[in-house]
Amino acid sequence: xxxxxxxxxxxxxxxxxxxxxxxxxxxxxxxxxxxxxxxxxxxxxxxxxxxxxxxxxxxxxxxxxxxxxxxxxxxxxxxxxxxxxxxxxxxxxxxxxxxxxxxxxxxxxxxxxxxxxxxxxxxxxxxxxxxxxxxxxxxxxxxxxxxxxxxxxxxxxxxxxxxx
Amino acid sequence: xxxxxxxxxxxxxxxxxxxxxxxxxxxxxxxxxxxxxxxxxxxxxxxxxxxxxxxxxxxxxxxxxxxxxxxxxxxxxxxxxxxxxxxxxxxxxxxxxxxxxxxxxxxxxxxxxxxxxxxxxxxxxxxxxxxxxxxxxxxxxxxxxxxxxxxxxxxxxxxxxxxxxxxxxxxxxxxxxxxxxxxxxxxxxxxxxxxxxxxxxxxxxxxxxxxxxxxxxxxxxxxxxxxxxxxxxxxxxxxxxxxxxxxxxxxxxxxxxxxxxxxxxxxxxxxxxxxxxxxxxxxxxxxxxxxxxxxxxxxxxxxxxxxxxxxxxxxxxxxxxxxxxxx
Numbered sequence: 001x002x003x004x005x006x007x008x009x010x011x012x013x014x015x016x017x018x019x020x021x022x023x024x025x026x027x028x029x030x031x032x033x034x035x036x037x038x039x040x041x042x043x044x045x046x047x048x049x050x051x052x053x054x055x056x057x058x059x060x061x062x063x064x065x066x067x068x069x070x071x072x073x074x075x076x077x078x079x080x081x082x083x084x085x086x087x088x089x090x091x092x093x094x095x096x097x098x099x100x101x102x103x104x105x106x107x108x109x110x111x112x113x114x115x116x117x118x119x120x121x122x123x124x125x126x127x128x129x130x131x132x133x134x135x136x137x138x139x140x141x142x143x144x145x146x147x148x149x150x151x152x153x154x155x156x157x158x159x160x161x162x163x164x
Numbered sequence: 165x166x167x168x169x170x171x172x173x174x175x176x177x178x179x180x181x182x183x184x185x186x187x188x189x190x191x192x193x194x195x196x197x198x199x200x201x202x203x204x205x206x207x208x209x210x211x212x213x214x215x216x217x218x219x220x221x222x223x224x225x226x227x228x229x230x231x232x233x234x235x236x237x238x239x240x241x242x243x244x245x246x247x248x249x250x251x252x253x254x255x256x257x258x259x260x261x262x263x264x265x266x267x268x269x270x271x272x273x274x275x276x277x278x279x280x281x282x283x284x285x286x287x288x289x290x291x292x293x294x295x296x297x298x299x300x301x302x303x304x305x306x307x308x309x310x311x312x313x314x315x316x317x318x319x320x321x322x323x324x325x326x327x328x329x330x331x332x333x334x335x336x337x338x339x340x341x342x343x344x345x346x347x348x349x350x351x352x353x354x355x356x357x358x359x360x361x362x363x364x365x366x367x368x369x370x371x372x373x374x375x376x377x378x379x380x381x382x383x384x385x386x387x388x389x390x391x392x393x394x395x396x397x398x399x400x401x402x403x404x405x406x407x408x409x410x411x412x413x414x415x416x417x418x419x420x421x422x423x424x425x426x427x428x429x430x431x432x433x434x435x436x437x438x439x440x441x442x443x444x445x446x447x448x449x450x451x452x453x454x455x456x457x458x459x460x461x462x463x464x465x466x467x468x469x470x471x472x473x474x475x476x477x478x479x480x481x482x483x484x485x486x487x488x489x490x491x
Binding site: 003020021044050059062063064066067069110129 | 165166167168169170196199200203204206207216218220244267268269270271273274401402
């Protein structure tokens with residue numbers, strides 16, 4: 001069976017024909033060409049495939065596209081504005097928050113959701129929030145420093161913040 | 165992964181009717197709330213439903229509602245919502261804590277409380293598709309196999325442990341489950357919802373294939389009540405319990421008036437310990453009494469070859485949780 005679903009991805013409306021068994025990650029990557037989201041474990045364990053659904057981090061390998069019908073999705077491609085990186089992306093570069101990079105798109109969108117909810121997270125709050133994002137290079141300290149760095153810059157920007 | 169027909173009922177009655185209709189046509193049907201456990205099982209070819217009854221449109225089941233007789237929690241409330249809800253955190257702490265320990269934030273944002281209660285076992289033989297009792301086979305592979313994580317209470321013929329974190333908490337809170345079927349609805353206390361393999365080895369609870377767990381009813385919070393959920397894992401985060409305890413006490417003037425002690429991950433169902441509760445009621449909770457309670461907790465344990473470590477672990481967990489909760 002195929003179904004017609006509507007997705008708002010990174011602010012853009014899409015109408016997609018999907019088979020019942022189409023995973024959300026495959027819909028994003030193959031139907032919409034948004035290959036920034038990576039598939040790691042395929043069983044919801046590693047968090048590499050994290051996207052935001054209605055603002056909340058979810059594992060897109062453990063969701064059917066059908067189940068995202070009518071939802072707002074944000075992938076890593078939706079963070080930058082034109083050629084300007086989101087603050088979280090820039091901090092991951094500046095603080096060396098990645099090694100091989102396969103977990104990074106999931107790390108970045110999960111961290112983005114954290115800072116949207118809590119602009120000044122403690123190290124423990126960062127660890128708690130990020131527990132579903134595994135880094136097989138085990139670069140966790142740099143990830144924490146990146147998120148703290150992004151949080152600090154966001155607070156320093158204060159009211160003049162342009163949201164990036 | 166097999167293709168299926170997706171249907172979107174508008175209410176629980178229609179969901180039950182759709183399940184019944186599919187079954188009558190000889191089709192296999194599955195319910196999906198968040199769909200995480202179901203999709204994992206479909207991907208691993210452990211189930212292959214012809215019809216998925218998708219509950220996403222049942223917005224009435226996404227509410228947590230307080231009223232004079234207690235609290236109603238819709239079955240589709242996510243584990244994350246449950247763990248963050250102010251009233252649940254303050255008055256029904258054991259449930260908020262249990263929901264907050266499930267899996268990852270990514271899964272808690274999708275996974276529902278009804279789905280957590282009804283999730284299938286995580287026995288490695290079952291999840292690897294071994295033809296065990298739970299798959300309609302004729303044996304439990306854990307008996308002479310790798311049984312480190314299996315049951316020390318209530319086992320036989322299958323020795324799975326019930327994997328839910330919220331189920332022991334709900335049993336400790338004396339919750340009741342509202343179930344809708346094609347011919348009406350029924351309310352089942354949490355203590356009667358789960359069934360042992362010796363009663364029916366094919367399933368973990370009383371739900372018929374055409375029934376839907378729609379709502380959880382919590383009794384009014386008790387004054388002087390306190391509760392907690394403690395989960396032991398083989399790493400610090402993001403896994404199933406090796407062992408857990410849900411404990412709810414009512415303490416007036418230093419004396420325990422009521423106690424509910426329920427273990428998780430030690431039996432095929434959440435395992436209540438009435439003998440421990442009897443030791444506590446009417447007493448001040450001292451280190452000696454907590455020691456007695458810990459020993460009583462394991463007095464009837466029957467370990468398999470490789471899970472004997474759960475006995476001292478259970479004893480210590482009950483003793484320590486009791487002291488920290490009463491202290």
